Amino acid sequence: MAAWSERLAGVRGVLLDISGVLHDSGEGGGVPIPGSVEALARLKRSQLKVRFCTNESQKSRGDLVGLLRHMGFDISEGEVTAPAPATCLILKERGLRPHLLIHDGIRSEFAQIDTSNPNCVVIADAGESFSYQNMNKAFQVLMELDNPVLISLGKGRYYKETSGLMLDVGAYTKALEYACGIKAEVVGKPAPGYFQSALQEMGVESHEAIMIGDDIVGDVGGAQRCGMRALQVRTGKFSSAADEDSEMIAWCPSAKPSGRKRPAVCKNRSFCPACADPGQTLFQGRGVYEQPLGQRVQEERRWVLTGATQSSLTGRTEFGLGAAGTFSRIKRLRASRWCLLG
Amino acid sequence: MAARRALKAVLVDLNGTLHIEDAAVPGAQEALKRLRGTSVMVRFVTNTTKESKQDLLERLKKLEFDISEDEIFTSLTAARNLVEQKQVRPMLLVDDRALPDFKGIQTSDPNAVVIGLAPEHFHYQILNQAFRLLLDGAPLIAIHKARYYKRKDGLALGPGPFVTALEYATDTKATVVGKPEKTFFLEALRGTGCEPEEAVMIGDDCRDDVGGAQNVGMLGILVQTGMYPLHKPSLKQMVKYTCLKNSLCRNDKAHGAL
Numbered sequence: 001m002a003a004w005s006e007r008l009a010g011v012r013g014v015l016l017d018i019s020g021v022l023h024d025s026g027e028g029g030g031v032p033i034p035g036s037v038e039a040l041a042r043l044k045r046s047q048l049k050v051r052f053c054t055n056e057s058q059k060s061r062g063d064l065v066g067l068l069r070h071m072g073f074d075i076s077e078g079e080v081t082a083p084a085p086a087t088c089l090i091l092k093e094r095g096l097r098p099h100l101l102i103h104d105g106i107r108s109e110f111a112q113i114d115t116s117n118p119n120c121v122v123i124a125d126a127g128e129s130f131s132y133q134n135m136n137k138a139f140q141v142l143m144e145l146d147n148p149v150l151i152s153l154g155k156g157r158y159y160k161e162t163s164g165l166m167l168d169v170g171a172y173t174k175a176l177e178y179a180c181g182i183k184a185e186v187v188g189k190p191a192p193g194y195f196q197s198a199l200q201e202m203g204v205e206s207h208e209a210i211m212i213g214d215d216i217v218g219d220v221g222g223a224q225r226c227g228m229r230a231l232q233v234r235t236g237k238f239s240s241a242a243d244e245d246s247e248m249i250a251w252c253p254s255a256k257p258s259g260r261k262r263p264a265v266c267k268n269r270s271f272c273p274a275c276a277d278p279g280q281t282l283f284q285g286r287g288v289y290e291q292p293l294g295q296r297v298q299e300e301r302r303w304v305l306t307g308a309t310q311s312s313l314t315g316r317t318e319f320g321l322g323a324a325g326t327f328s329r330i331k332r333l334r335a336s337r338w339c340l341l342g
Numbered sequence: 343m344a345a346r347r348a349l350k351a352v353l354v355d356l357n358g359t360l361h362i363e364d365a366a367v368p369g370a371q372e373a374l375k376r377l378r379g380t381s382v383m384v385r386f387v388t389n390t391t392k393e394s395k396q397d398l399l400e401r402l403k404k405l406e407f408d409i410s411e412d413e414i415f416t417s418l419t420a421a422r423n424l425v426e427q428k429q430v431r432p433m434l435l436v437d438d439r440a441l442p443d444f445k446g447i448q449t450s451d452p453n454a455v456v457i458g459l460a461p462e463h464f465h466y467q468i469l470n471q472a473f474r475l476l477l478d479g480a481p482l483i484a485i486h487k488a489r490y491y492k493r494k495d496g497l498a499l500g501p502g503p504f505v506t507a508l509e510y511a512t513d514t515k516a517t518v519v520g521k522p523e524k525t526f527f528l529e530a531l532r533g534t535g536c537e538p539e540e541a542v543m544i545g546d547d548c549r550d551d552v553g554g555a556q557n558v559g560m561l562g563i564l565v566q567t568g569m570y571p572l573h574k575p576s577l578k579q580m581v582k583y584t585c586l587k588n589s590l591c592r593n594d595k596a597h598g599a600l
Contacts, residue, residue, distance in 0.1 A: 130469070132461040132499070139490070139499050157511045158473065167466070167473050171511040175503035179489045 011229065013049040013204030015195070016040070017213035018064070018080075019056060019159055020236015022073060026162030029067045033235050037072045044074050051202040052080045053195065053211070055154030055188040055218065057124035057169060058103040061085060081198040083153035083188040084109035087122060090187065096149065098122040099141045101134055101172075120149035123176065123184070125169040135175065142180045150176055154188030156218055160237045189215075190222025199228075349382055351536040353527070353555070355545030356388040356398065358568020366405040367567050374407060383534045387527075387543075389417045389520040389550065391458030391485045391501060392437035415530040417485045417520030418443040421456050423529060424483055424519055430454035433472060435463045436485070453478075457508070457516070458485035459501045469504065476512040486520030521547075522554025546570045 019025050022040065023032045043050050052075065056064055061082045068075050084106055091098060091113055099118035100110060103126050110122075121138045142148040156168035173184050188194055199206055206227040213219020214236030223230040354360060360370045377384055386409060390398070395414050402409050418440055425432050431448045434441070436458035444456075455472045476482055488500035505516050520526055531541055538559035545551025545562070546569050552562030564570065 126466075128466050130466040132464040135464070135503075136461075136499050139503075140496060143490075143497055157513075164470075165474060165477065167470055167507070167511050171469075171473075171507035174510040175499070175507040178506040179499055179503040181489075 007229070008210065010208055011048070011210050012208040013051065013199070013202045013210075014043060015051055015053045015198055015202070015209060015211045015223070015228070016043075017189075017211070017215070017219050018052055018054040018068070020214035021212060021233055022068060023071060024160055024162055024236065025058075029070070030162055032071045032073070040073055040075070049202050049204055050079070051198055053189065053198045054080060054082055055156055057083055057106060057153035057188070058127055059105045060109045062108075063105060081194070081201060083194070084124070086194065086197065087151060087153060087187045088113060090151065091120075091122070096120045096151075098151070099138060100124075101126055101129070101138045102153075103127050103129060119145060120151060121176070122151045122153070123169060123173055124153040126172070130167075130172055135172065139176060139179050142176065142182070148180055148182050150180070150182055150184040152184040152186050152188075154218070155184070155186045156215065158237065165237070189213075189218040190225065192222070192226050195223060195226045195228065199226075347537070347540045349540060349542060351383045351385065351531060351534045351541040352377060353385050353387050353530055353541060353543045353560070355543075355547070355551050355568075356386055356402070357390075358546035358570075359544060359551075359565055360386070360407060361402070361405055362568055364401070364405075366407070371406055371408075374409075378408065383536065384413060385530050385534065386414045387416070387521070387530045388414075389486050389488075390440075391417065391460075392439050394418065394440055394442040396442055397439060412533075415533075416443075417526065418458070420519035420526050420529055421458075421483055421485055422447065424517065425454065425456065428454065428481065430481065432456040432483070433475060433480075435460050435468065435472060437462075452480070454480045454483065455508070456483045456485070457501055457505055459488075459491075461498075464499075464504050469508070473508060473511055476508060476514060482508060482512075482514055482516040484516040484518045484520075487516070487518055521550040522557065524554070524558050527555055527558045527560060 016022065021033070022036045023030050040050075054064070059067070061077055061080050061084065064082070065075055065077045065080060088110065090096070097114045097116060097118050097120070098110070099121045100107070100115060101121060102110070102124040106124060118141055121141055123138065126134070142150060150173070152169060152173040154168070155170035155173055157170050158165050158168050160166075176182075177184055186194075195211070196206075199209055202209070209223075210229040210231060211219055211223030212231045212233060213223075214233050216232055220230040220232050354374075357363075360367060360374070374384075386402075388398070393401075393416075395411055395416060395418075398414055398416070399409065399411050418436075422444055425444075425447055431450065431452050432444075432454040433452035434444060434449060434456050436444075436456060437460050440458060452475060455475055457472070482505070484505045485501060487502035487505050489502045490497045490500045492498075505518075508514075509516055527538065527543070531538065534541075538555075541555075542561040542563060543551055543555030544565060545555075546565050546567055548564055548570075552564045555562040
């Protein structure tokens with residue numbers, strides 16, 4: 001593996017995800033992840049600029065920062081890029097009056113926004129407020145608009161609370177998209193504009209920044225698409241067995257053509273993917289992969305290693321792959337050869 | 343397409359074709375009687391997520407239709423069959439009125455999720471439970487995926503959006519068992535011993551009834567009752583249809599040329 005110093009050359013700024021990186025949220029605010037308070041303190045002492053880039057949409061920015069400070073983190077409100085304030089800017093700019101499907105904890109962020117006679121819907125992680133009645137109300141508002149606008153604060157699939165994995169706003173956003181036949185505008189990771197605004201506020205160019213997060217699609221993929229470097233931590237949602245969801249499993253060339261699940265197992269040590277560096281091209285070949293919405297794509301691409309993880313189910317190492325230049329989740333790779341192309 | 347053979351079985355849609363809510367389509371009873379007078383087998387097929395077979399039967403009997411319970415095949419039956427075939431213990435997110443159709447199915451310690459239209463179950467805690475089961479590898483069985491339906495107080499979300507939410511969160515695909523799925527029609531025919539080429543489907547939904555039936559090699563007849571006036575098929579879609587009739591009862595000249 002290349003030395004850390006080499007991979008981090010030129011980095012001037014660090015963007016940090018919060019949930020799953022600094023702390024695991026949950027009852028009573030959650031718990032800090034061991035070592036993260038000290039790690040943040042070290043970062044702050046270094047020459048690096050630090051900013052927080054979160055999709056937190058259950059708590060207001062003030063509440064979140066208060067909670068983290070109570071846990072011992074060195075963080076202030078001005079350092080946090082959060083989707084609710086960003087959404088308020090958009091609403092004001094475009095003269096939109098939202099129907100809010102949100103958690104009570106974040107309502108204060110929208111105190112200055114006119115919500116009478118709504119002409120759009122804003123959806124955030126509403127938690128317990130995701131009832132059938134509330135979903136239906138939002139649906140009815142959208143169906144009555146000539147030009148339905150749905151703004152979603154992030155589009156995460158799920159996140160980890162101390163009590164287990166919870167559905168995130170993305171699932172409910174998809175429900176409304178499907179019901180109304182529309183596409184939501186996402187404010188939050190992995191939208192490129194969101195990362196860019198965070199970089200701007202930090203005063204760092206994308207090639208000089210690294211994103212640290214626990215979500216391979218929202219954090220790592222999104223940041224890479226913006227030209228940033230990215231690092232996935234093995235805490236938060238990563239450490240759960242369920243990460244196979246966002247983990248792209250590579251298939252061994254010797255896998256049965258039926259596509260039965262069989263993770264790639266490195267047989268030939270001379271090109272063990274586990275020894276490759278993230279970002280390194282693993283092989284070139286034809287792959288069949290399925291995009292999140294189910295479209296199947298088959299094309300010749302260079303496939304790049306994005307991560308490796310020990311499967312908690314099989315105990316074997318499974319590899320994350322992405323097509324160079326894009327970030328798609330691969331379901332199956334066929335008739336491909338493993339080789340390191342540099 | 344396989345060569346067409348003699349007609350042996352007729353599948354008839356219920357809501358919109360034989361009856362609309364609590365009223366029979368005028369003349370439908372006689373039409374059914376005439377059909378009974380021939381040698382073809384008749385099955386009644388419908389997409390329902392909240393009415394058990396027994397409820398359907400009672401309603402049809404009230405409307406004086408001559409129908410027996412074993413002739414009815416619903417999306418709930420299809421879901422039950424799939425649950426039995428997979429030998430799983432489902433978490434049932436269906437309306438309480440549909441539960442009789444799942445009598446005898448073991449539901450404790452669930453390892454599958456069956457999802458229909460159940461507004462009282464579609465909330466955060468229950469959906470989280472379903473989500474966690476799915477992440478553990480439980481199969482997701484959807485009765486159907488309708489986007490919304492009409493209620494007295496306006497439009498209301500159907501099961502489709504919630505199925506989509508769970509699909510997105512877990513990156514899986516639900517097995518949909520209702521019309522227009524191929525397996526639905528094949529399962530409905532199973533008891534008759536007929537091949538799809540020997541059967542015809544009569545319904546008011548151009549996509550779910552006629553289109554679905556044609557996909558498995560059956561003929562489809564579209565009646566102009568029920569949802570037809572609200573969702574008229576486009577001319578392009580019409581060309582594909584075998585036959586269009588004003589209603590089940592009136593023996594109009596079939597638009598065979600279409």
